[in-house]
Amino acid sequence: MSTVLIGGFFLLLALSFPIGFAMGIATMGAIWTHGGLPMSLLAQRTLVGADSYALLAIPFFILAGNLMNGGGITRQIIDLANAMVGRFRGGLALTSVMAAMIFSGLSGSAAADASALGKVLIPAMKKQGYGGGFAAALMASACVNGPIIPPSIPLVIYGLSAGKGVSIIALFLGGIVPGFLLGLSLMIAAYWISVRRNYPTTDAVPFREIPRMVGPALWALMMPVIILLGVTGGIVTVTESATIAVVYAALVGFFVYRELSLRTIWPILVQTALDTALVMFIIALSSGFGWLLAVSGMPRAIAAWIASISSDPLVILMMINVFLLIIGIFMEPLPALFILIPVLVPVVSAVGIDLVHFGLVMVFNLCLGLITPPVGILLYICANFAGVKLEEESRELGPFLGAGLLVLVLITVFPSTVLWLPRVLLN
DSSP states (O other): OHHHHHHHHHHHHHTTOOHHHHHHHHHHHHHHHHOSSOTHHHHHHHHHHHOOGGGGHHHHHHHHHHHHHHTTHHHHHHHHHHHHHTTSTTHHHHHHHHHHHHHHHHHOOHHHHHHHHHHHHHHHHHHTTOOHHHHHHHHHHHGGGTTTSSSOHHHHHHHHHHOTTSOHHHHHHHTHHHHHHHHHHHHHHHHHHHHHHTOOOOOOOOGGGHHHHHHHHHHHHHHHHHHHHHHHTTSSOHHHHHHHHHHHHHHIIIIISOOOOHHHHHHHHHHHHHHHHHHHHHHHHHHHHHHHHHHTTHHHHHHHHHHHHOOOHHHHHHHHHHHHHHHHHHSOHHHHHHHHHHHHHHHHHHTTOOHHHHHHHHHHHHHHGGGSTTTOHHHHHHHHHHTOOHHHHHHTOHHHHHHHHHHHHHHHHOTHHHHHHHHHHHO
16 A cells, blocks of 8 residues: 555656645555545545644744735845845845844745745845856745744644644744754855855945834844744743734734735735645645555554664664655655654654654755755745746855755754753743
């Protein structure tokens, strides 16, 4: 059964079927060839996969991010980031990375960050003399932080799929330090390249003016703070915090920045519905796929095979990292999470690896796949804004992908980079 399930899935992917349809059809084929399972199992597991109160956080976080995107947040964040780092060599490149770090705390989606920031910052970098390939590669790499810094849709999905012992709040807190390390490493790489190529600085904003610029941006900066304080203080659940984020984003967009109106709200709602439908379709159909994968015995077989090679947690994590990096080249993070969590969580649990630590390693690893050809969606989004071919963008990607891999190794080898903040704040 597992041969038909996995083989059919990858065959359909090779034939360019959408991920959701590939999982659903492969599940149907596995049920049909098994013979002892009713076809109604597919419908039953599909409904079970979508029937979860906690999943309500996903459409609300998507809507909050879209409201922030359309409500004037982007310009305020870019202005603040430019005031802080624009004075250095390659200032606009550094501004792009810092703006992406701040914006990651609003949207929870890498694609949303790339779309909102890329259409503004990539043309601006080209206008100042930066290479189109460099601008696109840097922006794509910076937006990897979208699902790492909370709120994060992939971390919500991992927390729901990995079991009741995994706290989504702890996952959110665990993503802060890795996200900061990724942003810092990308800024170092961008500065090094900018010095070598003599990329320009921007006009330095006097230090006394920076506090004045923090004021307008403070409304945007407060949203992730409100979310984290609410969930870590036990005031609201993660799902309730998502609804608060929507209300907050709407109030700021309508009454503070005044860039939202009844005329502009309809396209935002439509886009949110489309984004939510895509995610929920994959979630629903992945339920049957994951259930069949579990009952086939494949997770146990893989766990036994890995255990036969080594029982050292670090060795096992490194082996899994190599495996995930390969998977990330061909598959986007969300479907990869649904398929691999039932397989890998028993393996790491058996050797005592903390599931919050593993969750950040897994999500961070798969998110690097967003900037690896041929499936890396961020590369296509940013190449389009830069007006360059994927090949030109890929040639500039090396230092930024290397920075991401370095951070991946750091959070793998040193679990405290992930677990320190959850332990301090959640005891």
